[in-house]
Amino acid sequence: LRNIASQNARLRALISLRDEETVVSELQALDNNSSGDGSRKQPLRGKTVVLKDNICTTWGTTTCASRMLENYKSPYNATIVDQIAAAKAVFLGKANMDEFAMGTDNIHTIYGPPLNPLFPSEAHTTGGSSGGSAAAVAAHMCDIAIGTDTGGSVRLPAAYCGVVGFKPSYGLISRWGVVAFAQSLDTVGIVARDVGAVRTMFHVLNAFDEKDPTSISPALRARLRQRADSLTSPSSSSKFRIGIPSEFNVDSLSPVVKEAWKRTLANLRAAGHELYSVSLPSTVNALPTYYIIAPAEAASNLARYDGVRFGFRSEVDYDTSDPAAAADGVLYGRTRSEGFGTEVRRRILLGNYNLSAGAIVNHYIQAQRVRRLTQLDFDRIFTLDNPLAPSSSSSSDSDVTVDFLVSPCSTDTAPTLDDVLTQKSPLDAYVNDVLTVPASLAGIPAISVPVSAEGGERTVGIQVMGQYGDDERVLGIAEEIM
Numbered sequence: 001l002r003n004i005a006s007q008n009a010r011l012r013a014l015i016s017l018r019d020e021e022t023v024v025s026e027l028q029a030l031d032n033n034s035s036g037d038g039s040r041k042q043p044l045r046g047k048t049v050v051l052k053d054n055i056c057t058t059w060g061t062t063t064c065a066s067r068m069l070e071n072y073k074s075p076y077n078a079t080i081v082d083q084i085a086a087a088k089a090v091f092l093g094k095a096n097m098d099e100f101a102m103g104t105d106n107i108h109t110i111y112g113p114p115l116n117p118l119f120p121s122e123a124h125t126t127g128g129s130s131g132g133s134a135a136a137v138a139a140h141m142c143d144i145a146i147g148t149d150t151g152g153s154v155r156l157p158a159a160y161c162g163v164v165g166f167k168p169s170y171g172l173i174s175r176w177g178v179v180a181f182a183q184s185l186d187t188v189g190i191v192a193r194d195v196g197a198v199r200t201m202f203h204v205l206n207a208f209d210e211k212d213p214t215s216i217s218p219a220l221r222a223r224l225r226q227r228a229d230s231l232t233s234p235s236s237s238s239k240f241r242i243g244i245p246s247e248f249n250v251d252s253l254s255p256v257v258k259e260a261w262k263r264t265l266a267n268l269r270a271a272g273h274e275l276y277s278v279s280l281p282s283t284v285n286a287l288p289t290y291y292i293i294a295p296a297e298a299a300s301n302l303a304r305y306d307g308v309r310f311g312f313r314s315e316v317d318y319d320t321s322d323p324a325a326a327a328d329g330v331l332y333g334r335t336r337s338e339g340f341g342t343e344v345r346r347r348i349l350l351g352n353y354n355l356s357a358g359a360i361v362n363h364y365i366q367a368q369r370v371r372r373l374t375q376l377d378f379d380r381i382f383t384l385d386n387p388l389a390p391s392s393s394s395s396s397d398s399d400v401t402v403d404f405l406v407s408p409c410s411t412d413t414a415p416t417l418d419d420v421l422t423q424k425s426p427l428d429a430y431v432n433d434v435l436t437v438p439a440s441l442a443g444i445p446a447i448s449v450p451v452s453a454e455g456g457e458r459t460v461g462i463q464v465m466g467q468y469g470d471d472e473r474v475l476g477i478a479e480e481i482m
């Protein structure tokens with residue numbers, strides 16, 4: 001609480017705080033009533049948690065950092081909020097973010113961009129869209145932060161802020177009560193300063209939720225658990241085959257990132273793991289594919305903000321009895337022009353264009369095909385089968401198969417806010433997602449861990465990816481890298 005009081009005015013990591021007395025009394029109640037059944041039922045006992053502001057809570061507001069929802073109070077909690085409360089964590093507040101989770105530098109927010117705590121003397125971006133979550137963890141304002149990762153939004157800010165950011169396999173954590181951006185990609189992610197805290201939170205959240213139609217079934221969960229148990233049993237090998245995906249060695253990688261990547265791989269080899277150069281040819285198309293699918297889903301999801309049912313409504317004055325005004329959609333159009341920021345409007349236009357009669361076949365449908373190819377690339381390269389794939393197509397036909405892929409998470413370290421605001425186009429921001437969107441399209445677990453660079457002067461986010469459902473081992477190798 002002291003760190004929030006002293007730093008949040010500058011960093012803008014948190015955009016709303018719970019009442020301090022409530023927080024203190026909740027923490028004291030935990031102190032006074034040290035429960036006997038301890039760590040099993042209350043694994044987050046006394047841990048402080050902040051939530052990205054696209055996660056619905058009955059306390060405070062849920063704004064998505066948008067004028068559209070500036071005063072919105074949710075009538076219900078997201079499933080994950082109840083899970084975290086039941087594990088006895090204490091919530092501190094809601095974190096800044098890119099509006100509706102669309103962005104890479106967290107500059108699209110009505111609260112002003114959060115600043116990166118690693119750079120106290122010059123404003124650097126936190127990365128986005130879960131920038132407030134990563135900054136809050138990095139600045140020791142909380143133990144654990146929850147973000148969402150649709151195309152990299154937990155991993156990238158974690159990389160920029162020097163903390164751990166984990167995107168689990170799609171469908172393991174409930175999305176019920178998490179405001180939808182692109183629902184076939186949206187994944188709740190976890191940010192903390194070490195892998196252990198991420199794992200504890202993951203175990204709390206990894207449960208079937210009947211309210212989320214994309215929640216993985218109990219039967220498949222049982223199979224995944226069985227596989228995880230046998231792979232992590234004491235008799236199984238702890239030396240792995242690690243793939244270096246050549247397509248991730250993009251031209252724009254900065255020397256500091258390249259050096260940290262090489263050093264990480266050398267350390268893994270020295271620890272007894274085997275390294276293999278592998279190719280995932282379809283991943284070069286992942287970026288355009290993502291920027292067709294995600295805006296298309298967003299355009300559909302955001303249609304609900306119509307100025308009628310909830311949220312912001314334009315003050316525009318028009319004659320409701322005039323059929324021409326109604327047909328022009330005066331209220332709808334004005335509400336959305338005034339309520340959404342430029343990036344959200346750009347995505348809605350892009351998405352509706354890609355879904356329009358003239359473009360859907362060449363754009364949207366084609367993107368779905370390429371998404372499938374990206375998934376097949378990963379299935380080919382991983383030794384483990386994909387438990388979601390039909391059995392005939394799941395086994396690998398590749399000569400070389402690996403347990404994990406290790407790559408950088410971003411092409412560079414955090415840029416200055418000034419550079420982003422004055423030099424970067426929206427397209428530059430999209431291109432920055434080139435290393436994170438392949439895992440999003442495939443729905444596989446991916447984590448960014450901080451690795452020190454330039455003799456400890458900077459940190460670089462190194463990404464580990466694994467087969468669908470192999471989350472436990474991804475966490476294990478991430479811990480080893482850190």
Ligand code: GLN
Binds near residue numbers: 103148150
């Ligand atoms: N930067 C990506 C985008 O703007 C990812 C966003 C996210 O993961 N929420 O779409």
